[in-house]
Amino acid sequence: MMKNPSKVRLYGAGGHSRIIQSILKQKGTVITEIFDDNPSFYQSTYNNAVLEGRKIAKKFPHKGNPFIIAVGDNFHRFEIAKFLQSDFTKIIHPSAVIEENVKIGNGTVVYAGAVIQPNTTIGQHVIINTLASVDHDNILEDFVHISPNATLCGLVHIGKGTHIGAGAVVIPNIKIGKWCTIGAGSVIIKDVPDYAVVVGNPGKIIKYKSP
Incomplete structure (x- = not known):
């Protein structure tokens, strides 16, 4: 790394x-x-x-x-x-726990207490916020934001530009599309299409919103 x-x-x-x-x-x-x-x-x-x-x-x-x-x-x-016609770098807080085979793109920032488990791939300009948990075999595309205390279980795919709100939980084997907004505390138990805004437990689509 x-x-x-x-x-x-x-x-x-x-x-x-x-x-x-x-x-x-x-x-x-x-x-x-x-x-x-x-x-x-x-x-x-x-x-x-x-x-x-x-x-x-x-x-x-x-x-x-x-x-x-x-x-x-x-x-x-x-x-x-x-x-910005410039080189980018990545920043990782000393307290973050990241497995050796995790791939992290440039421009990404990993905050204090975050945990990223094996075989996960994280794109460019991603934010893994404070105490967020990203489990095994996840794929996070570019410009994603995983908010504080959010939990992504194994084999989750998050599309470009999607925001996962604070304390949200995504169960295993879920695909969330690009530029989605997942509300704070939501629980995602099924796939989410592009541009959807989802809130609640279980998560429900309340509208669609382009970036």
């Missing part, structure tokens, strides 16, 4: 970025630059203790240290990735 680089750049200065900054600090990784679409807002909102004296810029050079897109919204992260 690729080691975290010693220097990175971040795109995004919001709450998701602050958690990533904390992970990087624990790993001894230097953040050389932070960029955001609205730098003046975040520069005035966060004190220097959070930013450690760094300025947030809007314009950025395409060449430089590897990037992490520090943005929680899946579609926004997708849009940013399209125009």
Whole structure:
């Protein structure tokens, strides 16, 4: 598994970025630059203790240290990735438990306490959030977000851009389509088609929503 680089750049200065900054600090990784679409807002909102004296810029050079897109919204992260002509890296919290044969794409962030079991493949720019559990033989496509305390049982396939809400549970052998939204606490016991919004226990489709 690729080691975290010693220097990175971040795109995004919001709450998701602050958690990533904390992970990087624990790993001894230097953040050389932070960029955001609205730098003046975040520069005035966060004190220097959070930013450690760094300025947030809007314009950025395409060449430089590897990037992490520090943005929680899946579609926004997708849009940013399209125009960032840069190398990306992956960030893994020291407390995450990841089996050796797990494959993780660049741009992905794995948060504190997450567990990823054998033979799982995770795409690019994925978020595996705090205490999320991803069991064996899962496939997570690009730009997926697995929220805190969510549980994916074995042999689950999550389509591109799908958001699995906090505390949701997906039983084994389930396929969830692309750009779906699975509500917090939902229990998914059957396959979910593309663009579906699902809530409840058992999960029921309440509408369809494109990104």
